Amino acid sequence: MRTEDLIKALDADARSKAMPLGRAWWLAVGVAAVVAAAVFFMTIGPRPDFMAATHTMRFLSKFVFTVALGVSAFALIQALSIPGASSRHAKLWMLAAPVLVVIAVVLELFVVPEAEWGRRLVGTNWYICLTFIPLIGIGPLAVFVAALRYGAPTRPVLAGTVAGLLAGGLSATLYAAHCFDDSPLFVATWYTIAVLILAGLGALGGRFFARW
Known part of the structure:
Protein backbone atom coordinates (compact mmCIF):
# COMPACT_ATOMS: atom_id res chain seq x y z
CA MET A 1 0.00 0.00 0.00
CA ARG A 2 1.32 3.42 -0.90
CA THR A 3 1.86 6.02 1.81
CA GLU A 4 -0.86 8.27 0.38
CA ASP A 5 -3.35 5.38 0.39
CA LEU A 6 -2.44 4.54 3.97
CA ILE A 7 -2.96 8.14 5.08
CA LYS A 8 -6.34 8.23 3.34
CA ALA A 9 -7.33 4.99 5.06
CA LEU A 10 -6.29 6.36 8.45
CA ASP A 11 -8.18 9.56 7.79
CA ALA A 12 -11.30 7.64 6.89
CA ASP A 13 -10.93 5.54 10.05
CA ALA A 14 -10.50 8.67 12.19
CA VAL A 35 -9.00 17.36 36.39
CA ALA A 36 -6.64 20.34 36.42
CA ALA A 37 -9.04 22.50 38.44
CA ALA A 38 -9.52 19.72 40.98
CA VAL A 39 -5.77 19.39 41.52
CA PHE A 40 -5.35 23.17 41.66
CA PHE A 41 -8.05 23.81 44.27
CA MET A 42 -7.07 20.78 46.36
CA THR A 43 -3.45 21.90 46.55
CA ILE A 44 -2.59 25.60 46.25
CA GLY A 45 -5.73 27.44 45.10
CA PRO A 46 -5.88 31.12 44.09
CA ARG A 47 -3.86 33.76 45.93
CA PRO A 48 -5.65 35.51 48.82
CA ASP A 49 -5.65 38.90 47.04
CA PHE A 50 -6.89 37.46 43.75
CA MET A 51 -9.70 39.98 43.26
CA ALA A 52 -7.46 42.96 43.99
CA ALA A 53 -4.74 41.56 41.71
CA THR A 54 -7.14 41.43 38.77
CA HIS A 55 -6.96 45.24 38.66
CA THR A 56 -3.25 45.20 37.83
CA MET A 57 -1.91 44.88 34.29
CA ARG A 58 1.02 42.62 35.20
CA PHE A 59 -1.29 40.06 36.80
CA LEU A 60 -3.67 40.02 33.84
CA SER A 61 -0.83 39.82 31.32
CA LYS A 62 0.07 36.36 32.64
CA PHE A 63 -3.28 35.05 31.47
CA VAL A 64 -2.88 36.60 28.03
CA PHE A 65 0.26 34.49 27.55
CA THR A 66 -1.10 31.24 29.00
CA VAL A 67 -4.47 31.41 27.26
CA ALA A 68 -2.82 32.24 23.92
CA LEU A 69 -0.60 29.20 24.35
CA GLY A 70 -3.53 26.92 25.19
CA VAL A 71 -5.78 28.13 22.35
CA SER A 72 -3.08 27.91 19.68
CA ALA A 73 -1.94 24.46 20.88
CA PHE A 74 -5.54 23.24 20.83
CA ALA A 75 -5.93 24.32 17.20
CA LEU A 76 -2.67 22.64 16.21
CA ILE A 77 -3.26 19.36 18.00
CA GLN A 78 -6.62 18.95 16.29
CA ALA A 79 -4.94 19.35 12.91
CA LEU A 80 -2.18 16.91 13.83
CA SER A 81 -4.78 14.31 14.84
CA ILE A 82 -6.11 14.02 11.30
CA PRO A 83 -3.83 12.36 8.72
CA GLY A 84 -3.21 14.62 5.77
CA ALA A 85 -4.80 17.69 7.38
CA SER A 86 -2.98 20.99 6.86
CA SER A 87 -1.37 22.32 10.03
CA ARG A 88 0.51 25.26 8.50
CA HIS A 89 -1.75 28.03 9.77
CA ALA A 90 -2.09 26.42 13.18
CA LYS A 91 1.69 26.23 13.47
CA LEU A 92 1.97 29.93 12.69
CA TRP A 93 -0.50 30.73 15.47
CA MET A 94 1.82 28.94 17.89
CA LEU A 95 4.07 31.99 17.59
CA ALA A 96 1.43 34.16 19.27
CA ALA A 97 2.26 33.27 22.88
CA PRO A 98 6.06 33.65 22.55
CA VAL A 99 5.65 36.96 20.71
CA LEU A 100 3.28 38.30 23.37
CA LEU A 130 8.34 24.46 38.49
CA THR A 131 6.53 22.03 40.79
CA PHE A 132 2.88 22.88 40.36
CA ILE A 133 2.55 23.68 36.66
CA PRO A 134 3.73 20.15 35.76
CA LEU A 135 1.76 18.66 38.68
CA ILE A 136 -1.48 20.35 37.62
CA GLY A 137 -0.80 19.54 33.97
CA ILE A 138 0.12 15.85 34.18
CA GLY A 139 -3.52 14.70 34.37
CA PRO A 140 -4.63 16.82 31.41
CA LEU A 141 -1.60 15.58 29.46
CA ALA A 142 -2.72 11.98 29.97
CA VAL A 143 -6.19 12.94 28.74
CA PHE A 144 -4.78 14.60 25.62
CA VAL A 145 -2.51 11.67 24.79
CA PRO A 156 3.09 11.14 17.11
CA VAL A 157 6.12 12.76 18.74
CA LEU A 158 5.19 16.20 17.44
CA ALA A 159 1.55 15.64 18.36
CA GLY A 160 2.57 14.52 21.84
CA THR A 161 4.75 17.61 22.25
CA VAL A 162 1.82 19.84 21.33
CA ALA A 163 -0.34 17.89 23.78
CA GLY A 164 2.20 18.83 26.43
CA LEU A 165 2.03 22.49 25.38
CA LEU A 166 -1.76 22.36 25.55
CA ALA A 167 -1.62 20.82 29.02
CA GLY A 168 0.97 23.42 29.97
CA GLY A 169 -1.22 26.28 28.77
CA LEU A 170 -4.13 24.95 30.82
CA SER A 171 -2.15 24.30 33.99
CA ALA A 172 -0.20 27.57 33.73
CA THR A 173 -3.48 29.50 33.44
CA LEU A 174 -4.67 27.99 36.70
CA TYR A 175 -1.30 28.40 38.39
CA ALA A 176 -1.20 32.08 37.35
CA ALA A 177 -4.19 32.65 39.65
CA HIS A 178 -2.01 31.55 42.57
CA CYS A 179 1.35 32.98 41.57
CA PHE A 180 2.54 36.10 43.41
CA ASP A 181 5.28 36.80 40.86
CA ASP A 182 3.60 38.87 38.16
CA SER A 183 6.66 40.15 36.31
CA PRO A 184 6.88 39.17 32.62
CA LEU A 185 10.54 38.36 33.31
CA PHE A 186 9.45 35.69 35.76
CA VAL A 187 6.72 34.37 33.48
CA ALA A 188 9.02 34.22 30.45
CA THR A 189 11.58 32.21 32.40
CA TRP A 190 9.89 29.89 34.88
CA LEU A 201 6.70 14.37 28.72
CA GLY A 202 4.15 14.76 25.95
CA ALA A 203 6.76 13.91 23.33
CA LEU A 204 7.51 10.69 25.20
CA GLY A 205 3.80 9.95 25.54
CA GLY A 206 3.27 10.50 21.84
CA ARG A 207 6.26 8.33 21.00
CA PHE A 208 5.06 5.34 23.00
CA PHE A 209 1.27 5.67 23.20
CA ALA A 210 0.06 7.58 20.13
CA ARG A 211 1.74 5.56 17.41
CA TRP A 212 -0.27 3.64 14.83
Missing part, protein backbone atom coordinates in the same frame (compact mmCIF):
# COMPACT_ATOMS: atom_id res chain seq x y z
CA ARG A 15 -13.63 10.23 10.70
CA SER A 16 -15.70 7.07 11.11
CA LYS A 17 -15.35 6.88 14.90
CA ALA A 18 -18.58 6.65 16.91
CA MET A 19 -17.88 10.20 18.16
CA PRO A 20 -16.57 12.78 15.67
CA LEU A 21 -12.96 13.63 16.35
CA GLY A 22 -13.69 17.33 16.79
CA ARG A 23 -16.26 16.59 19.46
CA ALA A 24 -13.88 14.15 21.11
CA TRP A 25 -11.29 16.90 21.44
CA TRP A 26 -13.76 19.29 23.04
CA LEU A 27 -14.74 16.52 25.45
CA ALA A 28 -11.05 15.92 26.22
CA VAL A 29 -10.53 19.62 26.97
CA GLY A 30 -13.56 19.61 29.28
CA VAL A 31 -12.35 16.56 31.17
CA ALA A 32 -8.79 17.94 31.35
CA ALA A 33 -10.05 21.27 32.70
CA VAL A 34 -12.01 19.52 35.45
CA VAL A 101 5.59 37.37 26.22
CA VAL A 102 8.62 38.87 24.45
CA ILE A 103 6.71 42.13 23.99
CA ALA A 104 5.78 42.12 27.68
CA VAL A 105 9.41 41.48 28.69
CA VAL A 106 10.67 44.33 26.51
CA LEU A 107 8.13 46.72 28.03
CA GLU A 108 9.11 45.54 31.50
CA LEU A 109 12.78 46.23 30.82
CA PHE A 110 11.90 49.76 29.74
CA VAL A 111 9.87 50.65 32.83
CA VAL A 112 11.80 48.78 35.55
CA PRO A 113 15.26 49.93 36.71
CA GLU A 114 18.06 47.62 35.62
CA ALA A 115 18.95 46.92 39.25
CA GLU A 116 15.53 45.25 39.64
CA TRP A 117 15.77 42.94 36.64
CA GLY A 118 17.48 40.05 38.43
CA ARG A 119 15.12 40.12 41.40
CA ARG A 120 12.04 40.16 39.22
CA LEU A 121 13.36 37.34 37.04
CA VAL A 122 14.12 35.05 39.97
CA GLY A 123 11.00 36.04 41.91
CA THR A 124 10.07 34.44 45.20
CA ASN A 125 8.28 31.25 44.14
CA TRP A 126 10.15 29.85 41.14
CA TYR A 127 10.41 26.40 42.74
CA ILE A 128 6.65 26.34 43.36
CA CYS A 129 6.09 27.28 39.72
CA ALA A 146 -5.54 9.38 25.09
CA ALA A 147 -7.40 11.70 22.71
CA LEU A 148 -4.51 11.42 20.25
CA ARG A 149 -5.02 7.66 20.25
CA TYR A 150 -8.64 8.29 19.28
CA GLY A 151 -7.34 10.06 16.17
CA ALA A 152 -4.51 8.92 13.92
CA PRO A 153 -1.55 11.30 14.12
CA THR A 154 1.11 10.61 11.51
CA ARG A 155 3.71 12.48 13.61
CA TYR A 191 6.51 29.39 33.25
CA THR A 192 8.29 28.54 30.00
CA ILE A 193 10.57 25.98 31.69
CA ALA A 194 7.60 24.38 33.49
CA VAL A 195 5.57 24.15 30.28
CA LEU A 196 8.55 22.68 28.41
CA ILE A 197 8.73 19.93 31.04
CA LEU A 198 5.20 18.93 30.07
CA ALA A 199 6.07 19.25 26.38
CA GLY A 200 8.95 16.81 26.89
